Amino acid sequence: MTEPRLSTYLDEFEDIPGTQVFNTFRSRQGFNLNQFCMSLMKEENRTAFKANEVDYLKDWTLTAAQHDAVLARDYTAMMREGGNIYFLSKLFSTDGQSYLVAVATMTGMSQADYQQMMLSGGRNPKGVRSKKNPEL
């Protein structure tokens, strides 16, 4: 009984557009990337990272895709490679960026347009509830 129930549970989220649920499989995939981000909670590590990013990343055995995504600050790619936003927040905080700015980079919108959308009440859920049923 357990396996069908879990796979149904996980599959159902895949119907939601533009959304990836950080399940235990993705947590495994992103473990080294997320632990690298955690290391930036210490000032001495932030200083070392900022001084030479490539050197600092050598200690973290990231995949090539994770490594390049970090250097490019490509948050969409980092999420795809198993990153989770609360771990990645240590990276954009090290850059002096807010959640608002970092999150907007994943939407394909400009910073100005994203912030204006939020001021106008946020993204309307109509049309982005279900891939199968875009009318919802």
Place this chain on the structure above:
Amino acid sequence: MARISAGVTTSHVPAIAAAIDLQKTADPYWAPIFKGFEFSKKWMAEHRPDVAIVIYNDHASAFDATIFPTFAIGCADEYLPADEGWGRRPVPVVKGHAELACHIAQNLILDEFDMTVVNRMDVDHGLTVPLNNLFGHPGPDEAWPVRVIPLPVNVIQYPPPTGKRCYALGQALRRAVESYPEDLNVVVFGTGGMSHQLQGTRAGLINREWDTRFLDLLTEDQVALSRKEHLEYVREAGSEGIELVMWLAMRGALNDTVKEVYRFYHVPCSNTALGHIILENG
């Protein structure tokens, strides 16, 4: 005996911490948000709880990717504000209530909630922002006017606990508190939410209608609310809107019938719909 007199829920948006710490609370963007908690701070000052049990989630601060405890409870004497990437917040050290926390932890486990007991941890914005919202903005050399028992819930790595399980945890929490012999006035905080999504092309999702219904159901039919499935939270309230299951743990710790004494809802607060409610046991 100790008793739970009220429940409070509030979003715990990290940008609120930044606004306080960088002294931007009077800016036009932030002023309405802080104004929304003026009543709440007065209410709390009059209510004078001895202990606040704060149900919140750690945002990869105390717990890294090596461990995701589903339900944990802090049994320490004190908790430092975490360094989340920009230094520790300039807020007071959070003083615990170790004796009550140990009593609750052991009772919950015997009541079949298998808690992770934490004897040392830092607390992040998920806990300190709700304290700010309800107790004001003391500096690092001052003190919070309440002792705190942190109760972190995993809502980061899926599956998080169900709303139903959180509601039942709240009910067990109440039994544990009420079996403590000392007279203590306890308030329970449920934090996080409301609708928000911090990832992907759907980021920025806000669902005022669904949020409003959620707030209504906290008093009208909390049992129906507790049966909502994760899929509905994510579809309707965004991937991070799942934090709202923690509000049900607060609700389970109160009487079946409660009085809503205050509600505040504001969009936007950074990427998030900010929601806040105060419920009193009748």
